[in-house]
Amino acid sequence: MGRFLSRQRFYVTTPIYYPNDKLHIGHTYTTVAADSLARYHRLRGHDTWFLTGTDEHGLNLQRAAAQAGKEPLEYIDPIVEWIQHLWKRLHISYDDFIRTTEERHKRRVQQIFQKLYDQGDIYKGTYRGLYCVRCEAYYSEDELAEGNLCPIHQRPVEWLEEESYFFRLSKYGEPLLAHIEANPDFVRPESRRNEVISFIRQGLEDLSVSRTSFSWGIPVPFDPKHVIYVWVDALANYATALGYPDGDLYRRFWPADLHLIGKDILRFHAIIWPAILLALGEPLPRCVYGHGWLLIDGGKIGKSRAGSQVIDPLTLIDRYGVDVVRYFLVREVPFGADGTYSEESLVRRLNSDLANDLGNLVWRTTAMIERFCGGLIPDPSGAPATDLAQVAAEVRRRVEQHMDRFELNLAVAAVWDLIGRANKLVDEAAPWELNRRGEHARLGRVLYDVAEAARFAAVLLAPFLVETPERIYDQLGYDEDLRAVGWDAGLTWGRLPVGTRVRRGEPLFPRVDVESLFAGGDGAGEGSAGGQGGSAGGEASGQEPAAGAAPEITIEEFARLDLRVVRILEAEPVPGADRLLKLKVSLGSGGERQVVAGIARHYQPEDLVGRQAVLVANLKPARIRGVESQGMLLAAADDGRVVLVAPEQAVNPGSKVR
RNA sequence: GGCGGCGUAGCUCAGUGGCAGAGCAAACGGUUCAUACCCGUUGUGUCGGUGGUUCGAAUCCACCCGCCGCUACCA
Numbered sequence: 096m097g098r099f100l101s102r103q104r105f106y107v108t109t110p111i112y113y114p115n116d117k118l119h120i121g122h123t124y125t126t127v128a129a130d131s132l133a134r135y136h137r138l139r140g141h142d143t144w145f146l147t148g149t150d151e152h153g154l155n156l157q158r159a160a161a162q163a164g165k166e167p168l169e170y171i172d173p174i175v176e177w178i179q180h181l182w183k184r185l186h187i188s189y190d191d192f193i194r195t196t197e198e199r200h201k202r203r204v205q206q207i208f209q210k211l212y213d214q215g216d217i218y219k220g221t222y223r224g225l226y227c228v229r230c231e232a233y234y235s236e237d238e239l240a241e242g243n244l245c246p247i248h249q250r251p252v253e254w255l256e257e258e259s260y261f262f263r264l265s266k267y268g269e270p271l272l273a274h275i276e277a278n279p280d281f282v283r284p285e286s287r288r289n290e291v292i293s294f295i296r297q298g299l300e301d302l303s304v305s306r307t308s309f310s311w312g313i314p315v316p317f318d319p320k321h322v323i324y325v326w327v328d329a330l331a332n333y334a335t336a337l338g339y340p341d342g343d344l345y346r347r348f349w350p351a352d353l354h355l356i357g358k359d360i361l362r363f364h365a366i367i368w369p370a371i372l373l374a375l376g377e378p379l380p381r382c383v384y385g386h387g388w389l390l391i392d393g394g395k396i397g398k399s400r401a402g403s404q405v406i407d408p409l410t411l412i413d414r415y416g417v418d419v420v421r422y423f424l425v426r427e428v429p430f431g432a433d434g435t436y437s438e439e440s441l442v443r444r445l446n447s448d449l450a451n452d453l454g455n456l457v458w459r460t461t462a463m464i465e466r467f468c469g470g471l472i473p474d475p476s477g478a479p480a481t482d483l484a485q486v487a488a489e490v491r492r493r494v495e496q497h498m499d500r501f502e503l504n505l506a507v508a509a510v511w512d513l514i515g516r517a518n519k520l521v522d523e524a525a526p527w528e529l530n531r532r533g534e535h536a537r538l539g540r541v542l543y544d545v546a547e548a549a550r551f552a553a554v555l556l557a558p559f560l561v562e563t564p565e566r567i568y569d570q571l572g573y574d575e576d577l578r579a580v581g582w583d584a585g586l587t588w589g590r591l592p593v594g595t596r597v598r599r600g601e602p603l604f605p606r607v608d609v610e611s612l613f614a615g616g617d618g619a620g621e622g623s624a625g626g627q628g629g630s631a632g633g634e635a636s637g638q639e640p641a642a643g644a645a646p647e648i649t650i651e652e653f654a655r656l657d658l659r660v661v662r663i664l665e666a667e668p669v670p671g672a673d674r675l676l677k678l679k680v681s682l683g684s685g686g687e688r689q690v691v692a693g694i695a696r697h698y699q700p701e702d703l704v705g706r707q708a709v710l711v712a713n714l715k716p717a718r719i720r721g722v723e724s725q726g727m728l729l730a731a732a733d734d735g736r737v738v739l740v741a742p743e744q745a746v747n748p749g750s751k752v753r
Numbered sequence: 754g755g756c757g758g759c760g761u762a763g764c765u766c767a768g769u770g771g772c773a774g775a776g777c778a779a780a781c782g783g784u785u786c787a788u789a790c791c792c793g794u795u796g797u798g799u800c801g802g803u804g805g806u807u808c809g810a811a812u813c814c815a816c817c818c819g820c821c822g823c824u825a826c827c828a
Contacts, residue, residue, distance in 0.1 A: 110828080113828035150828055153828070156828095222826085224826085232827080233826075233827095234827095235825085235826085264825095286757075286758065286822075286823095287822095287823095289758090289823090290756090290822075290823050290824090291823095293757075293823075293824085294823070294824075294825075297824075297825090300825075300826095302825080303826060304826090325826085325827090326826080329828070358822085359827095360828075361823095362823090363825095363828090366825085367825090427765090429765090429766075432766095434765090435765080440765085443764095443777065444777090446788095447776085447777065447778095450788060450790090451788075451790065451791080452790095452791090454790095455787055455788055455790055455791070456787090456791090458786095458787055458788065458790090459786050459787035459788090459790080459791080460787090462787060467786085508776085511776090518791055518792075519791085519792065521786070521787090521791075521792090522786095522791060522792040522793090525784080525785095525786085526786065527784095527785070530786095602787095602788050603788090604788085605788070606788055606790090
């Protein structure tokens with residue numbers, strides 16, 4: 096604790112994102128976390144700098160642009176704009192956004208490269224590896240498909256040698272290990288630190304830091320047929336953006352207090368980047384924090400996943416509001432560990448924490464002040480204090496401790512102890528009783544303290560939420576700019592002026608009806624929505640649907656099914672099974688599958704060929720009568736009849752059904 | 754294969770030698786200021802399995818089962 100108090104400054108970075116596709120909720124998670132930390136330190140009055148940006152070089156972007164028939168920047172610019180728009184919608188308060196294609200970055204990267212070369216830490220050598228000509232990329236042996244084939248093109252890779260510059264990473268293994276061992280906070284969380292240590296102990300090899308196989312990058316200053324490869328280019332952004340080596344910002348903010356990253360890029364940040372800095376003679380960042388993944392149904396969110404799996408953050412903001420999304424991200428995931436995203440869990444957080452606890456606290460408090468105190472914040476001085484001030488002080492202390500350890504989820508959770516205590520106090524003190532009995536002094540004290548607790552919660556949540564703290568202030572009728580006032584002054588108990596006229600507006604967070612949301616499939620879904628029990632069912636809202644129906648599932652559970660239209664290519668009976676047919680079906684570009692279907696009593700094999708049907712494409716393969724079945728065809732069962740389900744009009748095989 | 758981690762209430766997890774915990778969900782009760790809210794009570798747990806150490810094990814040890822991470826040139 097006090098690590099940053101003494102320094103009074105804070106420099107935090109996110110990774111720079113690769114704009115070959117839109118960002119998803121995982122990137123949003125990293126960035127919102129960094130933003131919360133930046134906002135926290137600004138509130139505390141620390142000299143704060145928050146950097147994010149985009150990594151815009153490399154083969155993948157060069158190729159994507161070429162495929163789109165565009166110049167690289169022509170292709171990249173709109174994506175970067177989209178990213179900046181997303182950050183704007185999330186109120187990401189970055190101080191600088193660096194693009195690696197900017198002159199200020201390129202110049203300094205070349206400077207770094209030159210310096211390392213001049214001092215012998217970069218030398219010319221030969222890079223050897225297994226190379227796929229189509230991919231224009233190297234593969235390591237364990238990445239290859241069966242028979243030494245390129246995993247993407249299924250064609251043989253070649254052993255290729257290429258002239259390349261190398262960074263003497265091997266030279267810095269020992270010094271780096273010493274640094275890590277001397278600084279327990281350098282790599283976090285603990286489990287990541289152990290990974291890094293054991294990796295370095297295996298011995299580090301020198302690192303290829305240039306390429307001649309593509310051109311979209313920063314030229315090596317003294318050998319322009321090479322471009323500087325990602326390591327030096329991208330990682331250096333944390334320093335070049337500040338004006339390394341002699342810019343004012345660099346002098347003011349380096350070394351970084353926190354590189355916040357996903358665990359997938361840990362090694363680059365915890366080994367390669369520090370080694371470069373050691374070589375440059377620059378101080379190392381204080382902490383590299385590899386947080387966990389946000390998972391969907393146990394699978395990693397990644398761009399490579401099917402489109403249906405990717406959650407568009409903008410959609411969520413539109414649907415629930417920016418603070419709900421921000422709150423969910425920092426609250427739901429234990430920082431460092433993996434967390435799970437589902438819309439259902441988001442709505443649960445919204446309903447129970449934001450609407451029921453916080454929103455309702457503000458709502459009932461202002462309602463009572465209106466009803467019992469003429470709408471004016473009452474004078475508390477006529478009765479002894481409640482314990483809320485104490486609880487608030489203690490919660491504040493815990494929030495600070497957690498923030499210093501980057502435990503965002505615990506910091507936020509602590510605020511709910513104050514909110515919970517305030518709700519409980521209302522119940523215990525029963526202001527409506529005090530009012531009825533004419534105990535105005537005590538009534539004033541209780542309502543003042545509860546209002547002040549709500550105000551405290553607003554300040555304590557100000558690092559995380561961007562609209563709600565102001566809305567709470569507004570409903571309390573308090574026109575102070577809480578972000579300008581800052582942490583210490585804002586967290587002074589008794590700041591809320593007596594006699595302020597409250598302004599009740601709308602509840603802070605409307606509850607979302609989980610049942611209807613997931614039954615109807617939100618908006619687009621018409622389905623069988625009309626028949627839902629809903630409110631008509633009274634108490635029985637959580638009851639099972641009518642007899643005979645299957646239990647309710649969520650839209651996400653349904654989304655796990657990969658249903659595809661297929662064309663039946665071949666059909667033949669399965670020997671020794673009188674109701675099974677073995678089918679070969681086409682998924683168009685998705686290839687072909689063999690499927691066993693129990694429809695032999697209902698269809699002649701020859702009648703099936705050429706027809707379309709619907710396949711459960713991600714069903715776990717099974718052996719049926721010794722025949723492999725990779726999926727299952729949908730069919731309607733009407734008494735004894737079995738009828739295949741097919742699209743109403745012919746569509747391309749492989750089309751998704753949903 | 755090697756190294757590391759995890760497996761605790763329906764769900765998410767805390768607890769690392771001394772009577773099994775929190776939040777959410779559920780049931781019941783209270784209350785009416787409030788967004789069917791808030792407050793209280795209640796639970797079901799072979800603490801992954803087996804064996805061992807110990808007066809005592811979720812906790813320490815061994816083995817087993819299951820899951821996950823890392824094991825370098827992909828942003």
